[in-house]
Amino acid sequence: MAESKRYWLMKSEPSVYSIGDLQRDGSTSWEGVRNYQARNFMRDDMRLGDGVLFYHSNAKPMGIYGVAEVVREAYPDDTAFDPTSRYHDPKSDPAQPTWLMVDVGYVRTFTAPITLAALKEIPGLEAMMVIRKGSRLSVQPVTPQEWDVVMRIASE
């Protein structure tokens, strides 16, 4: 039996990379993840075709702006080896890269973002990681149920 599709939420500061940038580019490499838990999700669980909620953090307003999908599974994040990169990590050995990235492709932008404030009020999303105070994980799993709720809200 085929593995079923999984769902994710990925955060980006729009001043760094926005969903508008992704729409323009079509797809992008998701470099710069420097958290082991987030890396492990990308390495161990994220598969081609998985759905991604595109979240803007440090934004006005903060929230889910649209949908992307995984178009390439985890591979080494070479920005870790670039001393001029803001994501440079001198401890990462090119022969055994510490950090990985995936590629995500643009799917669609919601007609209106589902704001963080709104997410907190939606029945069925109470357990969503992103609404928890202090939740800093930039790559988070989303349950199929949560995904369905978000898609339903987005189409209203």
Add this chain to the structure above:
DNA sequence: GCCAACGTTGGC
């Protein structure tokens, strides 16, 4: 701009 929450580092 502030600061709480969190992950990482390093001294012991």
Add this chain to the structure above:
DNA sequence: GCCAACGTTGGC
């Protein structure tokens, strides 16, 4: 192995 100090994230 513990935990204080530190740097960063990210909501407010």
